[in-house]
Every structure is written in C-alpha cells, then in structure tokens.
Amino acid sequence: MKPVKVGICGLGNVGGGTFNVLKRNAEEIARRAGRGIEVAQIATRRPNPKCHTGSTPTCSDVFEVVDNPEIDIVVELIGGYTVAREVVLKAIANGKHVVTANKALIAVHGNEIFARAREQGVIVAFEASVAGGIPVIKAIREGLAANQINWLAGIINGTGNFILTEMREKGRTFEDVLKEAQALGYAEADPTFDVEGIDAAHKLTILASIAFGIPLQFDKAYTEGISRLATADVNYAEALGYRIKHLGVARRTAAGIELRVHPTLIPADRLIANVNGVMNAVMVNGDAVGSTLYYGAGAGMEPTASAVVADLVDVARALTTDPNNRVPHLAFQPDALSDHPILPIGACESAYYLRIQAKDHPGVLAQVATILSERGINIESIMQKEVEEHDGLVPVILVTHRVVEQRIDDAIAALEALDDVVGSVVRIRVEQLN
Amino acid sequence: MKPVKVGICGLGNVGGGTFNVLKRNAEEIARRAGRGIEVAQIATRRPNPKCHTGSTPTCSDVFEVVDNPEIDIVVELIGGYTVAREVVLKAIANGKHVVTANKALIAVHGNEIFARAREQGVIVAFEASVAGGIPVIKAIREGLAANQINWLAGIINGTGNFILTEMREKGRTFEDVLKEAQALGYAEADPTFDVEGIDAAHKLTILASIAFGIPLQFDKAYTEGISRLATADVNYAEALGYRIKHLGVARRTAAGIELRVHPTLIPADRLIANVNGVMNAVMVNGDAVGSTLYYGAGAGMEPTASAVVADLVDVARALTTDPNNRVPHLAFQPDALSDHPILPIGACESAYYLRIQAKDHPGVLAQVATILSERGINIESIMQKEVEEHDGLVPVILVTHRVVEQRIDDAIAALEALDDVVGSVVRIRVEQLN
Numbered sequence: 001m002k003p004v005k006v007g008i009c010g011l012g013n014v015g016g017g018t019f020n021v022l023k024r025n026a027e028e029i030a031r032r033a034g035r036g037i038e039v040a041q042i043a044t045r046r047p048n049p050k051c052h053t054g055s056t057p058t059c060s061d062v063f064e065v066v067d068n069p070e071i072d073i074v075v076e077l078i079g080g081y082t083v084a085r086e087v088v089l090k091a092i093a094n095g096k097h098v099v100t101a102n103k104a105l106i107a108v109h110g111n112e113i114f115a116r117a118r119e120q121g122v123i124v125a126f127e128a129s130v131a132g133g134i135p136v137i138k139a140i141r142e143g144l145a146a147n148q149i150n151w152l153a154g155i156i157n158g159t160g161n162f163i164l165t166e167m168r169e170k171g172r173t174f175e176d177v178l179k180e181a182q183a184l185g186y187a188e189a190d191p192t193f194d195v196e197g198i199d200a201a202h203k204l205t206i207l208a209s210i211a212f213g214i215p216l217q218f219d220k221a222y223t224e225g226i227s228r229l230a231t232a233d234v235n236y237a238e239a240l241g242y243r244i245k246h247l248g249v250a251r252r253t254a255a256g257i258e259l260r261v262h263p264t265l266i267p268a269d270r271l272i273a274n275v276n277g278v279m280n281a282v283m284v285n286g287d288a289v290g291s292t293l294y295y296g297a298g299a300g301m302e303p304t305a306s307a308v309v310a311d312l313v314d315v316a317r318a319l320t321t322d323p324n325n326r327v328p329h330l331a332f333q334p335d336a337l338s339d340h341p342i343l344p345i346g347a348c349e350s351a352y353y354l355r356i357q358a359k360d361h362p363g364v365l366a367q368v369a370t371i372l373s374e375r376g377i378n379i380e381s382i383m384q385k386e387v388e389e390h391d392g393l394v395p396v397i398l399v400t401h402r403v404v405e406q407r408i409d410d411a412i413a414a415l416e417a418l419d420d421v422v423g424s425v426v427r428i429r430v431e432q433l434n
Numbered sequence: 435m436k437p438v439k440v441g442i443c444g445l446g447n448v449g450g451g452t453f454n455v456l457k458r459n460a461e462e463i464a465r466r467a468g469r470g471i472e473v474a475q476i477a478t479r480r481p482n483p484k485c486h487t488g489s490t491p492t493c494s495d496v497f498e499v500v501d502n503p504e505i506d507i508v509v510e511l512i513g514g515y516t517v518a519r520e521v522v523l524k525a526i527a528n529g530k531h532v533v534t535a536n537k538a539l540i541a542v543h544g545n546e547i548f549a550r551a552r553e554q555g556v557i558v559a560f561e562a563s564v565a566g567g568i569p570v571i572k573a574i575r576e577g578l579a580a581n582q583i584n585w586l587a588g589i590i591n592g593t594g595n596f597i598l599t600e601m602r603e604k605g606r607t608f609e610d611v612l613k614e615a616q617a618l619g620y621a622e623a624d625p626t627f628d629v630e631g632i633d634a635a636h637k638l639t640i641l642a643s644i645a646f647g648i649p650l651q652f653d654k655a656y657t658e659g660i661s662r663l664a665t666a667d668v669n670y671a672e673a674l675g676y677r678i679k680h681l682g683v684a685r686r687t688a689a690g691i692e693l694r695v696h697p698t699l700i701p702a703d704r705l706i707a708n709v710n711g712v713m714n715a716v717m718v719n720g721d722a723v724g725s726t727l728y729y730g731a732g733a734g735m736e737p738t739a740s741a742v743v744a745d746l747v748d749v750a751r752a753l754t755t756d757p758n759n760r761v762p763h764l765a766f767q768p769d770a771l772s773d774h775p776i777l778p779i780g781a782c783e784s785a786y787y788l789r790i791q792a793k794d795h796p797g798v799l800a801q802v803a804t805i806l807s808e809r810g811i812n813i814e815s816i817m818q819k820e821v822e823e824h825d826g827l828v829p830v831i832l833v834t835h836r837v838v839e840q841r842i843d844d845a846i847a848a849l850e851a852l853d854d855v856v857g858s859v860v861r862i863r864v865e866q867l868n
Contacts, residue, residue, distance in 0.1 A: 294729075
C-alpha cells in the first residue's frame with residue numbers, strides 16, 4: 001500500500017517528538033502498519049532545535065497544511081482552544097482525518113468536533129490528550145469494552161505529582177517545590193492549569209466520557225487544586241497509613257456521575273499510592289475485570305509522541321473501513337450516549353480526613369464527636385496530637401466513613417462555629433480504591 | 435446492523451464467565467459495538483452451575499458449533515493442544531473468525547494457526563491468553579505501535595505470585611503455601627505448569643512475538659520455576675532492598691532476543707515489586723514511551739471473560755474491513771517478521787544474586803572475590819551473615835553487576851570446587867527494571 005501522508009501543525013515539544021519518532025522508527029512502524037507513514041508538510045512559526053526536519057517541506061501557515069490536497073491526516077499540536085479549533089474543524093471539513101494531543105480542545109469543544117467528524121466520515125483521534133504515552137484511552141474504549149465501568153481514578157498531572165512527591169519525601173513546602181518545578185521546566189510560569197487541577201479536569205472529562213458513554217461536560221467537573229495543601233497534612237496522612245495524591249475521580253452511581261479533581265488520601269499500600277515524581281497512572285474498575293491500572297510517563301516529548309504515532313497507525317488502518325463500523329470517538333455510538341447527570345460536588349460521596357485546630361480545653365473531643373454523630377457521620381479513626389508550642393493549639397485529626405459531601409459541609413460549619421475551634425477545618429477526601 | 439452470532443466451545447470457568455458477561459452487559463456492549471453480540475450456540479459436555487444458559491441452544495459436540503452456518507465467530511475455551519487445535523483450524527477453514535483464551539495453543543501452534551487464518555482472511559484474537567483481563571496485548575500491539583520495544587517483564591502467573599507473596603509476607607515455605615493454593619483452587623492438583631514456569635513461558639512467548647515482530651518460538655524459551663526457592667533467600671533479598679518475583683523477561687539485544695522465565699530479584703521500590711497475591715502486571719519499555727506498566731487480575735471467570743468479550747467487539751468491528759489492512763495477528767505484517775535469533779540462556783545478560791555456604795575459615799571471602807574478579811564479574815554489594823548454629827556454616831550473599839550468564843556459570847563451578855564452600859551455590863537473577 002502507498003504511504004499515508006501526514007501534515008504536522010505545530011513543531012514544539014510534542015510536534016518535534018512526533019517528527020523524530022516517525023523518522024527514527026519508520027521501518028518498525030511500517031512493519032506494523034503495512035505501509036509507511038510520511039510527514040509531507042510541517043507548519044511552524046520557528047524551528048525546533050531538537051528536531052532536524054531536513055528535506056521535509058515546512059511553512060508558517062497552519063492552514064496551508066490543512067488545505068494541502070496531498071495530506072491524509074492532519075496532526076494538531078498547536079494547543080489552546082482558538083487556532084487549534086479552527087484547524088481541526090477546517091481539516092474535518094476538508095475530509096481529512098485528525099490526530100490531536102489537545103486535551104483542552106477535546107474536553108471543551110469535543111462534542112462539536114466529533115459531530116462534524118461524523119458528518120464527514122473522518123476520525124479524530126486523541127490518545128495523546130490523556131496521560132501522555134500510556135494507551136489508557138485505547139484500554140478503556142476497546143480493551144474494557146465488555147465492562148460496565150464502575151469508577152476510574154487517575155494521577156493525570158505529572159507536575160502536581162512531582163510536587164506532592166517532593167513534599168512527602170523531603171518535607172518541603174508547596175511553594176518551595178513549585179519554584180524548583182518551574183526551574184526544571186516541569187511547571188509553567190503560570191502554574192494555574194497544573195496545580196489548580198484544570199489540566200487534570202480536562203483529562204478526567206475525556207476519560208469519564210469514554211468510560212460511561214456520556215457527552216463531554218468539562219464545565220460540570222469539580223476542581224480543587226493542591227496549592228493550599230499543608231506539609232502538616234501530608235505528614236499526618238502518612239502517620240495514618242495514607243498518601244496524598246492529586247486525583248481525578250469519576251464514579252457511576254445510581255443518582256448520577258461523580259466528576260471531581262482534588263487532593264485525596266489513598267491507603268499507602270495501594271499501587272497507585274506508590275506512583276511518584278512526574279509519572280502518571282490511571283486505575284479503572286469494571287464490573288467484569290475488577291480493578292486495573294495503567295502506568296507510564298504522562299508528558300514529555302517522545303512519550304506523548306508515542307501516543308500520537310499510535311493514533312496515526314490506527315487511522316492508517318481505518319482508512320479502508322466502513323465509517324459506520326469504526327470504534328466511536330467517545331467509545332459509545334453517538335446515538336447511544338447517556339444523559340445520566342453529572343452530580344454537583346455536594347451530592348458526591350467519599351470518606352473524609354478532617355484536621356481541626358482546637359484550644360487545649362477538656363471536652364473538645366466530645367463536642368466534635370457529637371457534631372459528627374448528630375449528622376450520621378461515623379468516625380473511622382481519630383488522632384489527637386500534643387499541644388503545639390507556637391500557638392498552644394491541639395490538632396485533632398480524624399478520618400470518617402463514607403458519607404455524602406453535604407453532610408460534611410454542614411458538620412464543618414458546625415465545628416468552625418465552636419468556641420474551642422480556631423480557624424478553618426482542613427478537609428481532604430479519602431478514597432480506598434480497592 | 436444485525437447482531438453478530440457467536441458460538442462458545444467449552445463452558446467451564448471462562449466459557450461461563452463469557453456467557454454471563456455477554457448477557458449481563460448486553461446493552462452496554464451494544465452501545466459500544468453498534469450491534470448486538472449474541473450467543474447462538476454453546477458446546478459443552480456438562481452444565482456449568484454458575485451459568486444459566488436459558489433458551490440458548492446447547493450441544494455436546496464442539497464441531498457442531500464450528501460447522502453451524504449461522505455462527506460468525508467461534509470462541510474456543512476448551513484448553514489444551516489437541517481438540518482445541520482441531521476446533522480452531524476447522525473454524526478457520528469454515529471461514530469463521532476465532533477468539534481464544536488458550537495460551538498453550540497460541541504459543542505452540544500459533545504460527546500454523548495464523549498462516550491458515552491469513553489464507554482464509556479471518557481473524558484469530560487472543561487477548562485473553564495473556565494476563566487475563568489486562569488488555570496488554572492490545573497495548574503492545576496497537577498502543578505502543580510507535581516504539582521499538584526494548585524489553586518487557588511480567589508477573590504473568592497468579593498462582594506463582596500468590597505463593598511468593600505468602601512466602602515473603604508470612605515467612606512460609608514454598609510447600610506449605612502450595613498446599614493452601616491447591617485447597618483454595620488457585621493451583622491445580624498437578625501444579626507443574628504454574629510453579630515450573632511453563633504457563634508463564636507460554637504467555638511470554640506470545641508477548642515477545644508481538645513486541646519484537648518475531649515468530650512464536652516457545653521451544654526456545656528458558657524456563658526456571660520457583661519450587662526450589664528457599665525462604666532464606668526471600669529474606670536475604672528483602673534485607674538487600676529487593677523482592678523476589680517470578681518474572682517472564684524478554685529483551686532485545688544486538689546479538690538476539692532474550693526469552694526467559696525465572697525467579698528474579700527486583701528493587702523493592704519498583705511498582706512491579708509491589709504487585710502482590712494473585713494479581714498480574716506487565717512492564718513494557720519502548721524507545722519513545724519509556725517504561726509503562728499494565729496491572730490487573732490475570733485469571734478468574736469474569737476478568738478473563740472481559741478480554742474474550744473485548745476481542746468479540748474488535749472482531750465485530752473488523753467484519754467490514756479489508757483483510758489486508760487489519761491489525762496483524764502478531765502486531766507485525768506476516769512478511770515483515772524478523773529472524774533475529776532467540777539467545778540461549780548462557781548468552782543472556784543480567785545481574786546475579788549468589789548465596790554461598792562457606793566454612794567459617796579466614797580467607798574464604800578473598801577466595802570468592804578472586805574467582806569473581808578473575809572472570810571480570812564486579813560485585814555490587816556483599817553481605818556476610820553470622821555463623822549458623824545448626825551447621826556451623828557462614829552464608830555469604832552477594833549481588834553482582836550485569837554480566838553474561840556463561841561467566842557466572844563458570845564462576846559458580848569454580849566456587850563450588852573450593853574446599854571451604856559446602857553444597858551448591860544459590861543463583862537468582864537480578865533485574866533493575868528502570
């Protein structure tokens with residue numbers, strides 16, 4: 001078969017990696033795909049010093065690639081929502097298949113993009129948009145197709161996991177590690193997307209859609225970052241046998257679907273609790289298969305390129321298929337998506353870690369216990385520390401059984417109203433992930 | 435589209451699970467596949483009490499299913515090499531697609547089976563043959579298609595991992611745990627396939643083929659079991675910061691491909707070293723993606739059925755594709771398989787853990803060090819224990835740097851010839867798995 005012609009839009013980190021992998025492994029890839037995958041044109045504003053494009057034609061206008069009649073597949077690696085969206089929609093309108101690594105674009109505009117792609121009978125593949133080189137989208141969409149997915153939980157932001165790992169292993173503060181991550185190039189100058197959980201929420205939105213067969217609903221994801229996480233809580237969690245990870249959690253319940261990103265206590269002996277540094281991992285629990293886990297590099301030039309190129313091979317194979325009998329973009333047939341609602345965070349259920357700063361008076365514990373018990377909240381474990389010298393306060397740390405979040409909100413308000421409780425109660429969700 | 439008709443041959447554990455999952459999740463599966471997947475006929479000698487087949491036609495002759503003109507896909511869940519092979523070859527000859535969970539059949543007769551399948555333009559899918567419900571074949575074959583795979587290493591026998599976990603956590607002996615595993619139904623009455631590594635070698639043979647693009651060569655796999663593993667070595671490994679796992683390891687080197695199953699020391703902080711009980715995990719290292727890991731239940735009624743049904747969905751989608759543009763059976767195009775040789779174990783390279791039982795004489799350590807040094811074997815760490823009361827011997831434990839196995843064989847022969855060394859030297863391979 002003749003080679004498939006690819007146009008790369010954007011020659012940054014992932015674009016450069018994609019070009020390099022396609023070139024270096026051209027033979028290996030053709031041995032698998034049964035045909036070559038050739039880069040016919042690259043659109044980029046500036047050269048990438050890590051990528052020697054040689055005789056491959058380049059241009060500065062991405063729409064030149066999109067309109068190039070020679071090109072079968074457009075690879076969108078520009079990032080962002082604006083030009084990237086135009087590029088993808090124009091490529092589709094031109095009858096070209098698309099491969100993208102753009103989680104923000106898919107999470108926010110995916111429903112529109114997939115609708116247009118269906119009308120045109122083309123594929124938009126996006127494995128690289130979640131967890132870099134880990135083929136987790138393929139695993140959920142195809143590998144677990146037999147299952148009702150019950151829940152999934154992922155460490156899907158490497159920067160956040162690097163920061164949490166350093167805080168735990170070296171007792172460093174959030175601010176201190178963030179500065180280092182920025183110096184190392186792991187974190188952007190504006191780290192909001194990473195540390196406030198927005199990037200993770202984009203990825204979680206995509207995973208939840210393909211797991212549960214629901215439209216993409218990024219605006220309904222609950223997002224809480226790690227920027228306010230205190231080293232004290234990292235240490236108390238450790239003492240209780242837990243690790244704190246910044247997790248994206250999606251769970252199917254009878255009432256609706258939970259879709260939430262937040263710091264989470266996980267029992268220290270769980271495999272996912274031992275995923276450290278910039279690495280990513282996603283657990284997926286299905287009714288037939290039980291719990292599975294997928295681990296690897298969640299970012300980086302070549303790991304992400306690995307996913308982009310795998311999509312290119314998939315698309316090259318699908319060129320000769322019936323458009324109505326392909327793997328659907330969101331794993332489920334578009335006319336079979338569910339309208340099961342996304343639950344507001346108050347209706348979500350988990351266990352909770354609470355840290356209360358109390359005055360060193362007798363009877364505080366009894367007051368705390370009463371407030372929780374009146375709201376039907378059971379205590380799993382409790383730990384009262386010694387009086388802290390600098391403020392004379394006693395930290396009371398407890399972990400509850402599973403309960404609906406509204407009740408914890410109510411209990412926290414009551415706790416904070418106590419005369420003997422000082423400041424805000426720290427609340428971190430707890431998941432067992434069996 | 436009209437439903438796909440499936441015939442199940444064999445209604446044991448996996449057959450019953452497959453029927454149950456197809457029935458329970460019929461709607462979810464059809465929402466994904468775009469069409470129903472219906473069991474049209476089941477061949478079984480006896481009913482499965484865990485599986486209520488209701489109005490589904492059953493028969494006792496598997497060839498009735500294979501010859502049933504209504505049936506599109508034959509699911510072979512009989513096991514073994516004889517009838518299973520005939521069933522699969524007859525189904526192919528009849529132009530039917532095949533899904534199988536039979537690792538022995540694929541590892542030993544796969545080259546023949548795939549050749550026949552190609553001639554007939556049909557698919558033989560075998561995700562369930564390795565690591566139960568973990569979609570690791572799909573991950574390697576499609577998800578990592580961009581990569582030159584450097585190596586893979588897997589805990590791919592749950593029975594063996596259960597035994598090793600109990601030995602380490604509870605200080606029990608191999609024989610003691612094996613008896614319990616047999617009572618629990620994890621191990622067969624004849625445990626040879628599991629504990630001597632034959633089952634793992636079947637699975638490793640399959641993984642290596644799809645990773646490196648080589649024909650299936652089960653007869654060239656090196657296989658060493660766990661039945662002679664002493665609790666003492668489990669404990670010494672722990673003291674050195676390692677865990678012992680029964681690994682299947684496949685590695686590509688310039689000289690050839692290593693294909694070996696044996697007990698292995700792994701640094702205790704590696705994720706795969708923390709995979710316990712009956713669970714399976716496979717690490718795969720590619721030149722672009724780096725190291726990835728896939729974890730889940732490696733056996734069991736429904737986890738294995740999860741993989742069988744995922745294959746059914748894949749085949750249902752591929753029914754309308756060009757047979758020459760499908761994912762190849764062994765990941766690489768049949769005319770592009772490599773003749774890179776499988777290395778004999780003597781030519782394989784790893785680090786080694788050695789335990790030497792020495793008489794309590796001065797100068798023994800110097801003799802040991804000389805023997806290793808003369809053969810260019812560097813010592814990574816060494817630990818001399820106190821004299822053991824029951825025999826007056828001193829255990830000397832050491833870990834070497836990486837070296838070709840022949841040199842270690844030679845060194846062990848020289849060590850065992852020393853007057854001050856008593857009995858055999860214990861040798862266990864060590865892998866870093868970065």
